[in-house]
Amino acid sequence: MVDVEAGGIAADALKSFIERIERLEEEKKALADDIKDIYAEAKSTGFDPKIMRQIVRLRKMDENDRQEQEALLDVYTHALGMIRG
CATH class of the missing domain: 1.20.5 (Single alpha-helices involved in coiled-coils or other helix-helix interfaces)
Incomplete structure (x- = not known):
């Protein structure tokens, strides 16, 4: 070439x-x-493909990052009066 x-x-x-x-x-x-x-x-x-996509995204994440994200989600949902089981 x-x-x-x-x-x-x-x-x-x-x-x-x-x-x-x-x-x-x-x-x-x-x-x-x-x-x-x-x-x-x-x-x-x-x-449910929407939930499957979330699982795929979560499985890609580092364990510590995922736990931090879940903890923040709990804090935010409680602050907004939303009860998360």
Whole structure:
């Protein structure tokens, strides 16, 4: 691959980066579609996708961060008069 300079930019290198990004964006879209399908399948069997998304988000979190977030949620809900079981 021979780089052609255009305004100080190596065009072939730039094109290569752009094409790699585009391929990854296509893969990301395909994965997002697959995830959407799984949530739809789970919903059709009676599971709540909204709650499943929350669980996935919580499982990604560090244990200490999650506990801190839950503690703050308790403080806020009590301060607003909302009872959290």
